[in-house]
Amino acid sequence: MKKVRVCLIGCGRAGMIHARSYAGKVKHAELIALCDPFEENLKLAGEEIDVPYTYTDYKEALQNPEIDAVIVVTPTKFHHDIVIAAAKAGKHIFCEKPMAESAKECDEMIEACKANGVKLQLGFMRRFDRNFRRGKDLIESGIIGQVTSLRSNTHGPSEPKEWMFDVRNSYGPIGEVNSHDFDTLRWYAGSEVKSLYAVGHNFRSPEMAEKYPEYYDTCQTILEFENGIVGTISGAQYVKYGYDSRAEILGTEGIIKVGSQHADQVEVTVSDQKNLSDSVVSWRTLFADAYIAEANAFADCIILDEEPPVSGHDGKMALMLVKAGLKSILEKRPVQISEVEGEEE
């Protein structure tokens, strides 16, 4: 069977996870090109993964007729222009989350892909994780009856970089860590969110409070879905104890708990009540298999000419929820999702 020939655009932290998947672990795809304007990153990537083509300008890469698809993993502010140019060049597109910076940009990207007949898949890899996927399958099996409420948390260990303290640009943890929870809960609820209320506070970086009074490292969000399901999301950054991503689905007939804070499948707690199980240290390790499954799904939807399993609409809605969440934190009030849909960046 034909293989999808892929070019990676953006050879940074997340880009190299995709590069390693496409360099041998994706059945119907192969990595043939790398692109990054930062020559040091391009050189390092090329030393690790041998490809016939390297580019410092994505516009040049898009002219190569051998490239069937691009994986866009640049900083978010460049996603819009690169995706539109790739669609016009007839390349299928995988784009990392957050999709773009505004609803208008997302709409333009979706439209360009539709007009040029190319696939657009968004990077919500939890949908391909064995455990999160099982949660969805169990909901659909009806084993817990009707879903009534959902809970999801992501707590990340990384120390915030200076730019993250300015939440009007970074969104803070609601964007950095909770955008995946928003997607997971929309997926589990099978419904769009009607309104949300989010509250946040800075506990771990009090020394930054004077310069960045709006910064928060901890937040709780309550969501009301259009179908009546109630959701809660816990977000925290710089938690130090590891990377912690779990979900809980409560139904009329039971409960499903997805994920564990511990890397070990066996938990040991000894007499001084100390838990000896290792924590999960990073999203890179927790979701290592999910990234490969995600890449396989992208290649397969191109080969089989099927709809991508995670759409541009999913990317747009996750961004709208992040925007509504930050608005709620800053304005200290519940926000209807319809309030942020027409907002420009």
Ligand SMILES: NC(=O)c1ccc[n+]([C@@H]2O[C@H](COP(=O)([O-])OP(=O)(O)OC[C@H]3O[C@@H](n4cnc5c(N)ncnc54)[C@H](O)[C@@H]3O)[C@@H](O)[C@H]2O)c1
């Ligand atoms: N799905 C996930 O869990 C996940 C995890 C981490 C990051 N991300 C997303 O992936 C994207 C990249 O994040 P990162 O952490 O890898 O950033 P990064 O800064 O480590 O890497 C970005 C790379 O893009 C390159 N770049 C910049 N402009 C470019 C251009 N015009 N053309 C080609 N390359 C360009 C940079 O030189 C750099 O090498 C962001 O949108 C981020 O939110 C998603």
